[in-house]
Amino acid sequence: MFNLRDWGAGVWERSGRPVRVLIALGAIAAAASLPLLGGTFLNTPIADYGSVLVFPVAIFVIMALGLNIVIGKSGLLDLGYVAFFAIGAYTMGILGTKTGLNSWEILPIGIAMAMFAGLILGVPALRLRGDYLAIITLGFGEIVRITALNLNSIGGANGIVGIPTPPTIFGLEYTFDNHRLYFWTFLIIILLTIWMIRRLSVRRAGRAWESIRQDEDAAELMGVPTFRYKIWAFVLGASVGGAAGVLYASKTLFISPDNFTLQVSILILACVVFGGMGNIWGVVLGAIILGYLPDRIRFISDARLLVFGAVLVLMMNLRPDGLLPRKKREKALPEKGQS
Amino acid sequence: MSESILKLQNATMQFGGVVALNDVSFEIKKQEILGLIGPNGAGKTTVFNVITGVYQVTKGDITFEGKSLKGRKRYKITRGGVARTFQNIRLWGDMTALENVITATDTHKRSGLISGLFGLPISRREEKRDKARAQELLDFIGIGEYADRLAKNLPYGVQRRLEIARALGTEPKLLLLDEPAAGFNPAEKVELAKTIRKIRDAGYTVLLIEHDMSLVMGVSDRVVVIDFGQKIADDLPAKVQNDKRVIEAYLGVPEDAS
Amino acid sequence: MLSNFQDQFASLTVGGLSLGFIYVLIALGYTMVYGVLRMINFANSEVFMYGTFATIIVIRDLFGFTQQSEPATGFRLVYILFLCLIASMLMSGILSIFLELVAYRRLRNRGSNKLAPLISAIGMSIVLAEFMRILTDSRYVGSPRVMEKKSLGTFFGAELRLDNVIIIVAGLILFVSLSQFVQRTRLGKAIRAVSMNEDAAKLMGVNLNFVVSGTFLVGGLMTGAAGFFYVLKYENTSFNIGFELGIAAFTAAILGGIGNIKGAFYGGIALGLLETYASFFLGTQWKAVTVFIVLVFVLYFRPNGVFGEAITQTRA
Ligand SMILES: Nc1ncnc2c1ncn2[C@@H]1O[C@H](COP(=O)(O)OP(=O)(O)OP(=O)(O)O)[C@@H](O)[C@H]1O
Numbered sequence: 056m057f058n059l060r061d062w063g064a065g066v067w068e069r070s071g072r073p074v075r076v077l078i079a080l081g082a083i084a085a086a087a088s089l090p091l092l093g094g095t096f097l098n099t100p101i102a103d104y105g106s107v108l109v110f111p112v113a114i115f116v117i118m119a120l121g122l123n124i125v126i127g128k129s130g131l132l133d134l135g136y137v138a139f140f141a142i143g144a145y146t147m148g149i150l151g152t153k154t155g156l157n158s159w160e161i162l163p164i165g166i167a168m169a170m171f172a173g174l175i176l177g178v179p180a181l182r183l184r185g186d187y188l189a190i191i192t193l194g195f196g197e198i199v200r201i202t203a204l205n206l207n208s209i210g211g212a213n214g215i216v217g218i219p220t221p222p223t224i225f226g227l228e229y230t231f232d233n234h235r236l237y238f239w240t241f242l243i244i245i246l247l248t249i250w251m252i253r254r255l256s257v258r259r260a261g262r263a264w265e266s267i268r269q270d271e272d273a274a275e276l277m278g279v280p281t282f283r284y285k286i287w288a289f290v291l292g293a294s295v296g297g298a299a300g301v302l303y304a305s306k307t308l309f310i311s312p313d314n315f316t317l318q319v320s321i322l323i324l325a326c327v328v329f330g331g332m333g334n335i336w337g338v339v340l341g342a343i344i345l346g347y348l349p350d351r352i353r354f355i356s357d358a359r360l361l362v363f364g365a366v367l368v369l370m371m372n373l374r375p376d377g378l379l380p381r382k383k384r385e386k387a388l389p390e391k392g393q394s
Numbered sequence: 395m396s397e398s399i400l401k402l403q404n405a406t407m408q409f410g411g412v413v414a415l416n417d418v419s420f421e422i423k424k425q426e427i428l429g430l431i432g433p434n435g436a437g438k439t440t441v442f443n444v445i446t447g448v449y450q451v452t453k454g455d456i457t458f459e460g461k462s463l464k465g466r467k468r469y470k471i472t473r474g475g476v477a478r479t480f481q482n483i484r485l486w487g488d489m490t491a492l493e494n495v496i497t498a499t500d501t502h503k504r505s506g507l508i509s510g511l512f513g514l515p516i517s518r519r520e521e522k523r524d525k526a527r528a529q530e531l532l533d534f535i536g537i538g539e540y541a542d543r544l545a546k547n548l549p550y551g552v553q554r555r556l557e558i559a560r561a562l563g564t565e566p567k568l569l570l571l572d573e574p575a576a577g578f579n580p581a582e583k584v585e586l587a588k589t590i591r592k593i594r595d596a597g598y599t600v601l602l603i604e605h606d607m608s609l610v611m612g613v614s615d616r617v618v619v620i621d622f623g624q625k626i627a628d629d630l631p632a633k634v635q636n637d638k639r640v641i642e643a644y645l646g647v648p649e650d651a652s
Numbered sequence: 653m654l655s656n657f658q659d660q661f662a663s664l665t666v667g668g669l670s671l672g673f674i675y676v677l678i679a680l681g682y683t684m685v686y687g688v689l690r691m692i693n694f695a696n697s698e699v700f701m702y703g704t705f706a707t708i709i710v711i712r713d714l715f716g717f718t719q720q721s722e723p724a725t726g727f728r729l730v731y732i733l734f735l736c737l738i739a740s741m742l743m744s745g746i747l748s749i750f751l752e753l754v755a756y757r758r759l760r761n762r763g764s765n766k767l768a769p770l771i772s773a774i775g776m777s778i779v780l781a782e783f784m785r786i787l788t789d790s791r792y793v794g795s796p797r798v799m800e801k802k803s804l805g806t807f808f809g810a811e812l813r814l815d816n817v818i819i820i821v822a823g824l825i826l827f828v829s830l831s832q833f834v835q836r837t838r839l840g841k842a843i844r845a846v847s848m849n850e851d852a853a854k855l856m857g858v859n860l861n862f863v864v865s866g867t868f869l870v871g872g873l874m875t876g877a878a879g880f881f882y883v884l885k886y887e888n889t890s891f892n893i894g895f896e897l898g899i900a901a902f903t904a905a906i907l908g909g910i911g912n913i914k915g916a917f918y919g920g921i922a923l924g925l926l927e928t929y930a931s932f933f934l935g936t937q938w939k940a941v942t943v944f945i946v947l948v949f950v951l952y953f954r955p956n957g958v959f960g961e962a963i964t965q966t967r968a
């Protein structure tokens with residue numbers, strides 16, 4: 056059967072450096088021109104296509120990439136990923152409304168907060184195995200949401216309104232409906248994330264995660280400091296989730312605990328598995344499809360989540376490894392990126 | 395030659411009511427091949443498990459190069475110079491043979507996540523060096539041609555040998571082999587015996603669990619026998635073979651049954 | 653507050669116990685499947701939710717109760733309640749089998765990606781919940797009162813409300829029957845054999861698909877009974893109650909050591925009591941947080957749950 060992933064990887068491996076740069080630039084240009092693609096067909100019934108592209112699609116892509124480090128790379132089942140997203144968003148919301156800091160100044164703070172939370176959660180939780188980790192992280196996600204819901208000092212159920220837009224750069228103004236500018240900004244974050252993951256995957260860290268995912272005991276006994284690498288995976292994943300949260304709050308300008316339910320964690324998890332766990336391109340594709348689809352099929356309005364659930368079941372039964380599975384090829388040259 | 399590298403002192407391992415090891419003491423000398431034999435369920439694998447930190451002994455102590463291994467983290471034991479293979483093969487199936495070994499060589503890398511992320515020269519250098527080293531080890535064990543095959547697709551015998559190469563990748567001083575010849579035909583066994591001697595001659599110390607008597611007796615310098623968790627003999631192969639208690643322990647089991 | 657607590661302690665305990673039994677029964681649904689397949693049956697929460705609806709359908713549509721009806725009494729009441737219990741159990745049991753066939757079987761037989769069954773289960777869970785949401789127009793569905801919740805008197809200062817007593821007694825009976833079933837019947841023994849060692853059980857000629865279906869059925873029956881008890885106690889349900897109760901029950905299963913039937917019992921009871929006491933002090937909005945904090949502590953200090961197998965260490 057034709058395998059898109061192998062075909063793509065094959066082309067990539069056969070190409071020399073200049074061709075690769077061209078391919079990469081071409082792909083980036085194509086992605087960047089997405090918001091220019093007008094056409095009423097792409098508009099979803101409730102929102103303009105340009106806006107859907109920013110949220111959910113771009114935000115989902117960022118989060119799915121982050122969660123992929125945790126689940127796809129190191130095999131840690133995190134069902135509370137939304138917590139880091141929420142922490143990033145609330146950092147933006149609180150600091151943005153209460154201090155004079157702007158989005159770009161808050162971004163590193165939000166990332167740091169999320170990483171810190173990842174550490175606090177990871178140290179006790181990562182000593183546990185598989186399903187137990189799942190339930191602890193799930194609980195953590197709920198705790199963060201319930202806390203936000205019940206702390207009136209951060210808005211309680213009403214959330215935070217009036218979050219400022221990012222400041223103008225190069226004369227480009229981030230107005231609420233300047234979707235293209237937002238999209239391009241988010242695209243840069245996406246590219247940075249992809250760069251980071253690819254760099255990490257090829258060398259020691261990537262192998263450590265891979266060995267942990269496949270057989271953690273064997274990894275530990277072959278000298279891999281498994282706990283440390285699991286923490287790293289967790290904290291890096293959290294950092295990406297935190298970044299997504301800051302960006303999200305800077306776009307919607309209004310957040311409330313309802314934006315951070317378990318459903319978000321599950322949706323992002325679904326993006327990762329649906330696209331192809333462990334494979335960056337699969338994950339990106341999964342996030343694009345699952346970000347766009349539910350909005351696009353709003354014409355079946357009420358039944359859209361139902362259809363979404365059915366698609367998940369079908370997909371898992373027909374292609375359990377996702378649309379673009381991780382590498383299955385024999386020939387894998389370790390110094391090249393195996394995403 | 396006579397200096398000891400690893401010592402078990404009255405090691406006892408209890409699982410609930412089961413006493414898997416009962417007051418076992420023996421030592422391994424540098425550059426020795428020590429055979430560890432005993433009937434099924436005698437506690438041989440448990441010896442490996444307590445040495446490598448999978449379990450903590452309930453009583454007694456284990457010292458490696460004079461220092462106690464008690465409470466030491468498993469990966470630190472490996473870094474300190476003890477590596478093992480698994481009786482039930484536990485390779486990372488979705489990695490290539492070469493990647494399996496490189497992952498083991500990572501044990502001694504100084505570069506980690508951060509230097510990898512920014513592509514620092516140290517990370518590049520170590521990467522290159524260890525890739526070469528891993529290939530060298532595969533060649534040394536005689537499976538160099540399988541380097542780029544996924545571990546799970548390798549023939550059984552190659553997988554067993556890859557386990558050894560991977561353990562060697564951690565640059566151990568002491569190598570623990572858990573039934574490396576299980577499922578081998580006689581020709582393969584002879585080949586393996588050669589490899590084990592080659593490993594010792596390259597400067598490693600070997601502790602070998604094996605059911606095949608002719609293999610153990612042929613290759614070992616000394617043999618320790620355990621039965622029901624207790625040490626019943628510890629002597630030269632020729633003496634052990636004629637030991638009354640050993641013969642009793644194996645009674646009913648033909649001498650070279652595997 | 654503290655003296656207040658002392659006054660109410662006994663009554664809170666009775667309420668906590670009855671909630672605990674609801675958790676025990678749902679937790680059994682998770683734990684049995686986990687024992688056999690080593691997998692979180694994520695959609696069990698929806699199995700429970702459908703169980704609650706089955707009871708309401710019987711009360712409302714079969715017996716024609718409305719909000720204005722007089723509660724039933726005597727033999728008629730026993731008869732109605734019994735039918736409700738059976739209906740809920742059957743609904744959930746059958747749904748549970750169906751779930752396994754649709755969402756898991758194919759994946760299990762392929763034995764591929766470990767997370768695929770979980771995602772499939774999440775998908776099924778969404779489908780089931782959404783289907784019910786559409787049917788009920790996203791509303792809460794109240795149950796007409798079939799039974800007057802009168803007090804049967806006091807016991808050490810605890811008010812014994814009829815619904816709580818029924819739940820505790822019936823819950824205990826169900827739990828004991830399940831333990832006996834697992835200990836004594838052929839299917840029960842096969843289930844135990846598979847959960848101890850799947851390969852060995854297969855070698856001994858156990859029909860795995862049959863055992864798995866049986867496990868889902870039994871787990872579903874127990875979960876369905878919990879649905880009935882829930883309606884009896886709270887007199888309403890909605891398409892989204894599965895989530896909260898399911899998480900709590902799963903927590904209970906882990907608390908006691910998942911995969912272990914006795915563990916589900918102790919974990920469920922402990923959680924029911926804990927949650928009831930905690931909401932008394934902190935208010936109900938923090939009860940989920942308390943539960944999770946306790947869970948984290950338990951797992952941190954006793955990673956195997958209180959009765960469970962070792963999970964931080966595996967054999968090498
Ligand atoms: N984790 C454990 N929990 C309980 N009992 C164990 C555990 N590990 C080993 N045992 C028991 O300890 C005894 C020794 O087992 P061990 O695996 O060391 O035997 P062995 O000599 O390696 O046997 P074989 O030749 O079959 O590999 C056995 O009775 C086994 O059941």
Ligand SMILES: [Mg+2]
Pocket residue numbers: 438439440481
């Ligand atoms: Mg053994």
